[in-house]
Amino acid sequence: MESKIEVLSTVKVEHSDDLYKIVDLLNRTLKRQDLMFGLALDENDKSKAIFTIYRT
Template identity: 60%
Template sequence: MDRTELGKMKVLSTVTVERTDDFYKVVDQLNRTLKDKGLTFGFALDQEDEQKITLTIYEV
């Protein structure tokens, strides 16, 4: 994704949950399933607690 696409993305929601090793599979499936609906999902380790993951939902 290039910078022009990032500029068009709007954050709809964020949530922080406990970290699991398979969380990326959930995000991957959400992206594959809802891409045509204009939604993109991303996740990152929480900056304050690496045992938590922050999920972000974007509207493209």
């Protein structure tokens, strides 16, 4: 069985030490709706983070 992950939206935001808490809360709360959330530091600007919403 093949799992397909679709990117729904991506946004670049100011990095904050607590952003991971929001992503964790969203992942725990909305996984039953087949949604997944990701957070990564921008490779070109470490003061920015990239927040992505996926449908699994």
